[in-house]
Amino acid sequence: xxxxxxxxxxxxxxxxxxxLWSRRTVFMALVTGGPxxxxxxxxxxxxxxxxxxxxxxxxxxxxxxxGLMVWVFFLRFTVPVLxxxxxxxxxxxxVEDRTITYLFTRPxxxxxxxxxxxxxxxxxxxxxxxxxxxxxxFLVVPSRGGSLAAGFPSLLxxxxxxxxxxxxYGAVFAFVGAWFRRPLLMGLVFIFGWEPAVVAVPGYLxxxxxxxxxxxxxxxxxxxxxxxxxxxxxxxxxxxxxxxxFWLAVxxxxxxxxxxxxxxxxxxVLDQ
Amino acid sequence: MTAPLVAEHLSKWYGQVIxxxxxxxxxxxxxxxxxxxxxxxxxxxxxxxxxxLKPSQGRVLVLGEPxxxxxALYLRLGFCPEQDAFYDRMTGLEWLTALVGMHGLERDxxxxxxxxxxxxxxxxxxxxxxxxxxxxxxxxxxxxxxALAHDPDLLIxxxxxxxxxxxxxxxxIRWIRDxxxxxxxxxxxxxxxxxxxxxxxxxCLMHNGRILAEGDVHHIRDLIDxxxxxxxxxxxxxxxxxxxxxAEADVLSLTFESGGIVVETAEPDxxxxxxxxxxxxxxxxxxxxxxxxxxNLQAVFAYLVK
Amino acid sequence: xxxxxxxxxHYRGNRARPxxxxxxxxxxxxxxxxxxxLVLALLVFAWVPFLVRAVQIYLSVNFGEIALxxxxxxxxxxxxxxxxxxxxxxxxxxxxxxxxNDRRANALALYLSKPLGRTEYVAGKLAIxxxxxxxxxxxPAMSLxxxxxxxxxxxxxxxxxxxxxxxxxxxxxLQVLLASLTMLALSSLSTSSRYVGxxxxxxxxxxxxMFQALRAxxxxxxxxxxxxxxxxxxxxxxxxxxxxRYDTPWLxxxxxxxxxxxxxxxxxxxxxxxxxxxx
Numbered sequence: 001x002x003x004x005x006x007x008x009x010x011x012x013x014x015x016x017x018x019x020l021w022s023r024r025t026v027f028m029a030l031v032t033g034g035p036x037x038x039x040x041x042x043x044x045x046x047x048x049x050x051x052x053x054x055x056x057x058x059x060x061x062x063x064x065x066x067g068l069m070v071w072v073f074f075l076r077f078t079v080p081v082l083x084x085x086x087x088x089x090x091x092x093x094x095v096e097d098r099t100i101t102y103l104f105t106r107p108x109x110x111x112x113x114x115x116x117x118x119x120x121x122x123x124x125x126x127x128x129x130x131x132x133x134x135x136x137x138f139l140v141v142p143s144r145g146g147s148l149a150a151g152f153p154s155l156l157x158x159x160x161x162x163x164x165x166x167x168x169y170g171a172v173f174a175f176v177g178a179w180f181r182r183p184l185l186m187g188l189v190f191i192f193g194w195e196p197a198v199v200a201v202p203g204y205l206x207x208x209x210x211x212x213x214x215x216x217x218x219x220x221x222x223x224x225x226x227x228x229x230x231x232x233x234x235x236x237x238x239x240x241x242x243x244x245x246f247w248l249a250v251x252x253x254x255x256x257x258x259x260x261x262x263x264x265x266x267x268x269v270l271d272q
Numbered sequence: 273m274t275a276p277l278v279a280e281h282l283s284k285w286y287g288q289v290i291x292x293x294x295x296x297x298x299x300x301x302x303x304x305x306x307x308x309x310x311x312x313x314x315x316x317x318x319x320x321x322x323x324x325l326k327p328s329q330g331r332v333l334v335l336g337e338p339x340x341x342x343x344a345l346y347l348r349l350g351f352c353p354e355q356d357a358f359y360d361r362m363t364g365l366e367w368l369t370a371l372v373g374m375h376g377l378e379r380d381x382x383x384x385x386x387x388x389x390x391x392x393x394x395x396x397x398x399x400x401x402x403x404x405x406x407x408x409x410x411x412x413x414x415x416x417x418x419a420l421a422h423d424p425d426l427l428i429x430x431x432x433x434x435x436x437x438x439x440x441x442x443x444x445i446r447w448i449r450d451x452x453x454x455x456x457x458x459x460x461x462x463x464x465x466x467x468x469x470x471x472x473x474x475x476c477l478m479h480n481g482r483i484l485a486e487g488d489v490h491h492i493r494d495l496i497d498x499x500x501x502x503x504x505x506x507x508x509x510x511x512x513x514x515x516x517x518x519a520e521a522d523v524l525s526l527t528f529e530s531g532g533i534v535v536e537t538a539e540p541d542x543x544x545x546x547x548x549x550x551x552x553x554x555x556x557x558x559x560x561x562x563x564x565x566x567x568n569l570q571a572v573f574a575y576l577v578k
Numbered sequence: 579x580x581x582x583x584x585x586x587x588h589y590r591g592n593r594a595r596p597x598x599x600x601x602x603x604x605x606x607x608x609x610x611x612x613x614x615x616l617v618l619a620l621l622v623f624a625w626v627p628f629l630v631r632a633v634q635i636y637l638s639v640n641f642g643e644i645a646l647x648x649x650x651x652x653x654x655x656x657x658x659x660x661x662x663x664x665x666x667x668x669x670x671x672x673x674x675x676x677x678x679n680d681r682r683a684n685a686l687a688l689y690l691s692k693p694l695g696r697t698e699y700v701a702g703k704l705a706i707x708x709x710x711x712x713x714x715x716x717x718p719a720m721s722l723x724x725x726x727x728x729x730x731x732x733x734x735x736x737x738x739x740x741x742x743x744x745x746x747x748x749x750x751x752l753q754v755l756l757a758s759l760t761m762l763a764l765s766s767l768s769t770s771s772r773y774v775g776x777x778x779x780x781x782x783x784x785x786x787x788m789f790q791a792l793r794a795x796x797x798x799x800x801x802x803x804x805x806x807x808x809x810x811x812x813x814x815x816x817x818x819x820x821x822x823r824y825d826t827p828w829l830x831x832x833x834x835x836x837x838x839x840x841x842x843x844x845x846x847x848x849x850x851x852x853x854x855x856x857x
Contacts (some may be wrong), residue, residue: 001344002376014359014370023773031780033350042795065795072794077787085776096770098357105322106374107346165651168572182616184673184775192783193663264341267325269286270355 009118093205603702
């Protein structure tokens, strides 16, 4: 019988193609193509030196805009949304399509099925999100005095941070999807209800969110404007890098273990 | 030889609905037919036998071991589910290779096994075609192929003939009989008696989540022969077909439906034999589908329940 | 001996007049949803802000010195804005499967083979979502107006702000219509309610994220028209006779909102069919 990881690798092979060529690709193209479009607009506006792109008659630098876009679009929107969308669907898609039977009647552990699909999710979203961030970097950062070379280390940190975010959110929602009957609503409430609320409230509650720890790893100064001014206040309580990494690793490991355990124990009754 | 399947006081309920009620049965080696009307509990029993569901009470032993949470057992077990569900974007060969690969075979060996299985169900020619483009009959056959591609000792087939045309049915019945002769144990579910009868004489009769009878089909046969047997035939030229069929004395009555006929016969064996020959010859146009309503079987169940 | 006719007897009772079948769909849908505990919990939870506001009104009426709590026309505007969160979740939970589940079960052909037009089918489905959304927007807002009258013992506030009745009705109606039609259009695009739910959340939140990014980069709010919620805010301010909060002209916001409604109707017209014609 194949080992847990060999089984997961086989499921990964099957699932990656299915995920990449699914209808979700349209959705992914929307959520990752939009920021690229905005970056393009910003680049054109910078090139034409449009007055609309000045704040209090001061120019906003390319790296600042890039940092802002990584925060607003990716960390606060794309990464959690993709985590909910794909994480909760890892098993649910197969159950809805009634193809789960073919995977569950193979000599591999059910947990390996989940793990294989989770790895496929990581690869699939990584392939789409990370190049989009790089494209934005190349479009926006060189404008208004920014230097591609100087900002490169921060780009690498951003990419690693986004990959980490995808991994942790994906793991948490894989567990939610494996455990609960209606995981989507729960996932949306978590990312658009719970997280913004607890991150904004002073105190220890924010420790029960993923966004709090991801904030601790952001290499940019969070812009002090509009919606993000709230987050600037939050930044005063930001955890250290080591603490963030530690807790994100703990959340990831616990979520993955619970998800594997839930899938191994749960019965999936298919619609006829 | 170990019985391939043993169920002991097996029950399964979904909330307040009982799917299977205290079933104890020992399935012998060879081909066994699981027969019962829709809703009898056949699919629930098969899902318990294949470890997709956990028994609410009792236990099920497959090849001498409990199946729930025992993935190693799937090395020796092949399952063809009832549902018409696939990864439509994959070709038949890709799909089978991927599934066989999960049994621990290297890619080349997995592909060879996949090709062998596709050949066994006459699908080699369309192996590189996407499953989404397969006809209903081809989809049924590719499902059979995935069940036998890893050469299991025990095959469990849930309604494998559903949606097939008469010629494909005949071929599939022949394959199932052959697999039984090759030493595999095969459990086949159906709600059509004559289909099961053509594969094996050993049957389990289910009704309302219980096993009503098990053993030799001839005993059941005697019971059913007391009742006329209804057969619905969808054909290209129903009137021409009707003329041909009415010439024989075993046809008791015949009614027309849109695109087909419903025949009542006193001798189902002889009737099905003639019908298959007519389908193969094509003299009265194509015969698209043959279906036997449950009524007769239901009458036997009613008789057995009394 | 009289011989009775044993054959099938056709229905000879009354029939609903043509065009009323949507009500059957609506009632069946509402009843089915009300049987779900989570829907009930969501609906009850959506009335919590109403209770908070009612306490606020009570305190302002009984303790005149807390002038800060005294309700104004803006209080009702803010209340409807707060309810947006519940509109979002109710729309997703109730609306995502309305057409998608029928498409999944191939039930559209079944529905449309009855004496039931496509418009009636859509109207029935729309009425389900409409009913639930009005229950969490218009009804609590109007009840709040009633509470103000009851607690203060006079109709003076209402008489002074009579425009609040049409304003609440108009804004709640627009909010509900936009959410319902957009969701139904998305629901008609898929067979998976989960996919529809996330697509709706994506459209609403992504458009807002676009606006926030453009706002931060440009230092102004001219780009508010790209956000579904910002457009509603802008139009809502005008309805409540308040100055618009964004630089985008309110007319542009209104046009974009109407455009979205029009687009949803076009999508529904193309997708709600008994058979899908593949060309």
